[in-house]
Amino acid sequence: MESYSHPPFNITIQAVRTVSRQFANTTTLLHETIARQAGLSPTDLKYLELIIQKGQMTAGELAHLTGLTTGAITGLIDRLQKKKLVKRQYAKDDRRKVFIVPITANTSRILEPLTHPQSEKILRHLQSFDEGELLTILHFFNGINEANLSAIHQISRAKGGQGATL
Amino acid sequence: MESYSHPPFNITIQAVRTVSRQFANTTTLLHETIARQAGLSPTDLKYLELIIQKGQMTAGELAHLTGLTTGAITGLIDRLQKKKLVKRQYAKDDRRKVFIVPITANTSRILEPLTHPQSEKILRHLQSFDEGELLTILHFFNGINEANLSAIHQISRAKGGQGATL
DNA sequence: CTGATTGTCTTAGTGGCTAAGATATGGTAT
C-alpha cells in the first residue's frame, strides 16, 4: 500500500497550492519590510528595482511599463532623486526626454545589508537540491508564470484594459 | 582547488531565482488585475481574502493581523460592507466588539468567474507532475517560506518593529 | 460607585495617485 508512505495525490496538489500562495504572501511581506527598513515605500522600491533591472529608460517608458500616469512618474523620480538613488539625465538628441539613470552603488549600499543574509540562506536551500529537482522547480514556475501572464492579459482585455506591462 | 564547478548547476540555480521572482511579480500583478476587475482595490481584496481565510474576527484582531490602524480598519469594513461582502455583527458578550463576518456567497459570485479558468489551468499544470516531483516543489516552498518569515522577523526587529503578522 | 482600561469610531492632516492642462521641444508641410 503506497498510501501508507505517500499522501494521496490530490492532497499533495492542494498542499502545493497552499504553500505557493504563502510564498507569494511572505515574499510580498518581506519586500515591504525591506522597503520600510530602507526608508522607501514598497511601491517606490518596486519601481526602483524595475529601473535597475531594465536599465536606464525615459520617464514615458517607465510610465507605460508601470501603468502609472506621467504625473505620478514625476513624483516617483523626485522622491528617488532626493534620496540619490536615481538621477535625471536629459537626452542630447531630444531635450524633451529625460532618462532615469539608476545610481546602483547607492541602492546597493542601502539594500545589500538587508537582503544579503536572506539571499545566502536561499542559495544554500537551493544547493540542497540536485540538478533534476531544480529543473522540476523551474518547469513548475515556467508553467505558472505563463498561465498568470495569459490570465492577466485575458482578464484585462475583458473590460477596461489598462495596467502595468511588467 | 575550486575545480568542482558544475557549469550548468549554478546557471540552473540562477534560473530558479529568476523565475521565482517572476512568479511573485506575475502573481501580484494577477491579483491586482482581478481586484480591479472585481471593483476592489488590491489591498481591499487582499484583506477580504484574509477575513475569509481566517474566518470571522473582530476589528481589533484584523488591525493587529494586518498592521493597519483601527481607523483604517473602520474604513476598510465600511467599503466592504457597502459592497455587501462583509457585515458587522456586534458581540453579545461584549458590545464594544464588532465581528467582521464575511459574506462568502457574494464574494464568490464576483471572484469565481475571474479566477476559475486560471485555477483550472494551474490544476492541470500540477497534475502533469508526479507525486515525487510535487513533494520536491513542496519542500522547495517550505524552505523559502521559512526563510522569508525569519528574515521578516529579523529585519523588523532591527528597527521599528511594526507591521503585519500575516 | 469610581476610575482605569478596552474596543471601535471620528477627525485632522499627509502622501501618492489620477485627470487635465501647461510648458517646452521636435517634426512636417508649405
Added chain:
DNA sequence: ATACCATATCTTAGCCACTAAGACAATCAG
C-alpha cells in the same frame, strides 16, 4: 523660415486610503 501639430515631461487640483490622536461607549477592578 513659418505655422501648425505632435510628443515628452511637469504642474495643478482634487481624491482617497492611510496615520495619529483623541472621543465615545462598554467593561473591569477595587
